[in-house]
Amino acid sequence: MNCFRIMPRVVGKAVLLPAFLLPLILTAQSTLPHPILNTIYPCAAQMGTTTEVTITGTDLEGASRLHFSAKGIECKPGTKPNVFTLTIAKDAPAGYCDVRVVGRYGISNPRGFAITKLPVVQLKDKAPMASMGQVIVGNSLKQDKAIISFDAKKGEAVQILCKPEMLDSRMEPVVAIRDAASSVIARMDVGGEVNFTPTSDGTFSLELRDLMFRGDAEYPFVLSISKPGASGLEEIPALRPSEKLDADLSKPVALETTYQGWFPARGKARYFTFAAKKGDVRIIELKSARLGYDADPFFLVEKLDGDKATFIAEANDRPALAAKDEFDAGWADPVYRFEAKEDGTYRVKLRNLFPTRVPFKLSVQPPGVAFELVALPSEVAPAKKTAATITSAPLWRGGVATFKVVALRERGFTGPITLSAEGLPPGVTALGGLISEGRDVGYISFSADDKSEPWGGAVRIIGKSGDVAKIARGATVVRATADMTKAAVYTRFTREIGLGVVASEAPLLVEPAATIYEVTTTGKIDVPLKLTRRAGFADAVKLTALGSLTPPPTIDIAAKGVSGSLSLDVAKLKLKPGDYPVHLQTTAKFKHQPSDPKAKPKDVVATVHSKPFIVRVTTAPKPEPKPATAMPAPKTEAKK
Numbered sequence: 001m002n003c004f005r006i007m008p009r010v011v012g013k014a015v016l017l018p019a020f021l022l023p024l025i026l027t028a029q030s031t032l033p034h035p036i037l038n039t040i041y042p043c044a045a046q047m048g049t050t051t052e053v054t055i056t057g058t059d060l061e062g063a064s065r066l067h068f069s070a071k072g073i074e075c076k077p078g079t080k081p082n083v084f085t086l087t088i089a090k091d092a093p094a095g096y097c098d099v100r101v102v103g104r105y106g107i108s109n110p111r112g113f114a115i116t117k118l119p120v121v122q123l124k125d126k127a128p129m130a131s132m133g134q135v136i137v138g139n140s141l142k143q144d145k146a147i148i149s150f151d152a153k154k155g156e157a158v159q160i161l162c163k164p165e166m167l168d169s170r171m172e173p174v175v176a177i178r179d180a181a182s183s184v185i186a187r188m189d190v191g192g193e194v195n196f197t198p199t200s201d202g203t204f205s206l207e208l209r210d211l212m213f214r215g216d217a218e219y220p221f222v223l224s225i226s227k228p229g230a231s232g233l234e235e236i237p238a239l240r241p242s243e244k245l246d247a248d249l250s251k252p253v254a255l256e257t258t259y260q261g262w263f264p265a266r267g268k269a270r271y272f273t274f275a276a277k278k279g280d281v282r283i284i285e286l287k288s289a290r291l292g293y294d295a296d297p298f299f300l301v302e303k304l305d306g307d308k309a310t311f312i313a314e315a316n317d318r319p320a321l322a323a324k325d326e327f328d329a330g331w332a333d334p335v336y337r338f339e340a341k342e343d344g345t346y347r348v349k350l351r352n353l354f355p356t357r358v359p360f361k362l363s364v365q366p367p368g369v370a371f372e373l374v375a376l377p378s379e380v381a382p383a384k385k386t387a388a389t390i391t392s393a394p395l396w397r398g399g400v401a402t403f404k405v406v407a408l409r410e411r412g413f414t415g416p417i418t419l420s421a422e423g424l425p426p427g428v429t430a431l432g433g434l435i436s437e438g439r440d441v442g443y444i445s446f447s448a449d450d451k452s453e454p455w456g457g458a459v460r461i462i463g464k465s466g467d468v469a470k471i472a473r474g475a476t477v478v479r480a481t482a483d484m485t486k487a488a489v490y491t492r493f494t495r496e497i498g499l500g501v502v503a504s505e506a507p508l509l510v511e512p513a514a515t516i517y518e519v520t521t522t523g524k525i526d527v528p529l530k531l532t533r534r535a536g537f538a539d540a541v542k543l544t545a546l547g548s549l550t551p552p553p554t555i556d557i558a559a560k561g562v563s564g565s566l567s568l569d570v571a572k573l574k575l576k577p578g579d580y581p582v583h584l585q586t587t588a589k590f591k592h593q594p595s596d597p598k599a600k601p602k603d604v605v606a607t608v609h610s611k612p613f614i615v616r617v618t619t620a621p622k623p624e625p626k627p628a629t630a631m632p633a634p635k636t637e638a639k640k
Contacts, residue, residue, distance in 0.1 A: 032592070032606045033059040034392045035108035035500075037101045040066075042122055042137045043167050044114035044222045047232075048090035051120070055082045055101060056217065061595045062104035067457060069495040070097035070115060088115060094232025096166045098495045100456070104595060106394040106500015107456030109476050112167035114222045117232040123148075130206075132158070133226050135233075140164075140171045140219040145209035150225050152198045159228040160206065163192035164221045168478045168492075171219040172211035177204055190294060190356055195228065218479070258363045263288070263295065263352035272348045273304065274364050276340035283411045284315065285363045286350055289332040290372075290408075293358035296332040299350035309347060313338070337412065338364075363410075370410035371417065373463045373472035375497055378402040378443060378546065378585065379607050389480045393499050395428065395448045398534065399506025401499065402445045402546075402583055402609040405461060405472055407435050416579070417463040419444040424459055427452035428501060431612055434581045435463065436548050443546055443583045445612050446499065454503040458496035472497065507537035507590040510610035517613060519570050520620040521577060527566040527613060531557060535590045543584040543610065549573055555584075568615060575617045584610035 038057045045051045066075045072092030076085045098110035116135045123138025130150045164171040175188035186196040224231035288295035302309040315334035377393040395401040419433030433444030461472040474494035481487045509532040519525040540559040545552045555566045588608050591601040
């Protein structure tokens with residue numbers, strides 16, 4: 001599965017969202033316009049065909065095209081606003097992808113879209129006749145269910161797939177298969193699949209509804225009826241032959257470094273053995289939830305002595321990162337630092353505590369450089385944190401857009417990670433970034449010159465440490481929530497990181513006089529700042545430093561002020577020698593002219609980021625010893 005859904009944690013009636021997403025999604029004021037894609041319909045198309053789709057959302061002014069994360073999809077504007085014609089190449093990749101809207105205000109959030117190998121038919125009534133080898137698209141029926149009939153032959157396996165969550169749909173599907181006698185012969189499992197083999201030829205009925213009988217345009221589904229593997233919509237990849245499970249699950253399998261396989265169904269255990277010598281250190285990591293699967297992995301570490309297994313340790317949920325108020329990493333995937341107390345053979349006994357059969361990746365390796373990255377727009381969190389909304393990353397002319405980048409460190413790695421970017425349009429520059437040593441969060445900024453052309457697309461944010469380089473994934477809120485204390489908030493990883501250039505001036509640009517400032521561990525430093533005001537913005541501003549400085553330094557600039565100086569007391573900040581990137585952040589309220597020239601300008605609030613600079617802290621020189629004082633000559637007594 002290419003996307004990851006973070007489920008909220010429920011405490012009483014409150015729903016707690018992973019904290020790293022709060023600055024991204026919480027809003028309590030009129031912000032700058034940014035395009036939001038709510039729905040696309042139909043939400044599936046067959047390879048090698050042409051189809052027309054309609055989109056809905058907000059701030060879609062000037063929507064010129066749709067951007068897909070998958071290759072092989074050509075998009076042209078239709079005859080009406082927000083209607084587009086798609087041509088799907090014959091060799092386009094089957095499966096799910098992300099689609100975004102590109103318009104006047106940049107590029108929108110993503111929505112899921114399916115590319116199938118089979119013909120796509122739209123559900124037009126609640127009791128249609130379908131055929132084997134078809135994909136049906138539609139919206140769940142409110143207070144009702146669809147009954148889809150199809151013929152199947154004796155002994156030929158049938159696979160039915162329906163995974164609305166891959167489309168960012170609100171629908172929770174319930175599917176049951178009935179035979180000619182109206183007896184239920186199969187139901188959908190928790191993975192969104194129904195698999196059965198008819199015992200005789202006949203016509204079968206498929207009942208489809210939402211769990212709570214909800215339905216409208218925000219409850220779309222894509223349902224395939226075919227032979228197993230024929231639709232191309234299977235999200236769980238086929239395993240390579242060397243990764244297939246042994247029939248005897250109790251038989252240990254030799255393990256060297258990394259193994260990819262499947263959890264057995266119904267919580268059965270899987271065993272792996274490895275040899276270690278006294279003093280060997282290994283980082284044991286089990287991944288499945290982080291890969292996007294419905295799993296709660298768990299493992300034991302044991303020492304083997306013949307048939308006897310001695311318990312050493314238990315590993316359950318992964319602990320939160322050090323910067324837990326920035327990113328909640330309390331996911332279900334476990335990790336354990338193993339150190340052998342003696343030579344011998346050791347065993348990892350793992351299972352999925354959920355009754356789902358999904359893939360996993362097990363790693364038993366020595367400490368080393370290993371990490372994953374997640375990037376999302378950096379936004380100012382409002383004082384009232386009750387609403388959750390979807391946002392994007394508009395970069396206005398003459399302005400700066402900043403992304404927060406979270407490092408998911410592995411194998412005990414704590415070193416620095418430098419950040420860069422690729423795939424930028426003309427006029428846009430990546431200003432670089434850094435995740436400091438021992439830190440889990442860093443930032444990377446982008447600037448657009450005064451003549452940048454409108455643009456919307458995907459960029460790649462890359463983190464590098466030594467010879468190891470990783471491309472960051474994005475994250476998004478799936479749907480808005482008016483009050484997250486009363487309703488769940490869902491988020492997921494995205495297949496790309498979207499950046500949009502807006503052909504209007506940013507209200508404020510903040511620039512440091514230099515990019516690097518050196519200071520000792522006991523010193524102080526003043527960083528001169530230049531402010532360029534535009535669009536009539538003249539208010540006073542308070543800039544706050546993001547990043548690794550705690551408590552974060554601030555600076556107040558008076559109304560109409562065009563300069564200032566950020567004072568840093570390194571000794572008070574308790575900074576050790578090293579590089580500390582600083583990104584300043586504030587908000588600016590100004591008048592924005594809508595696309596309609598007859599409309600009145602409206603007050604909007606923009607998040608403003610400065611161009612970054614680095615505070616390079618060096619070791620304070622030791623004080624020179626005081627020169628030795630000459631000893632006075634000894635006195636001698638006069639002879640009598």
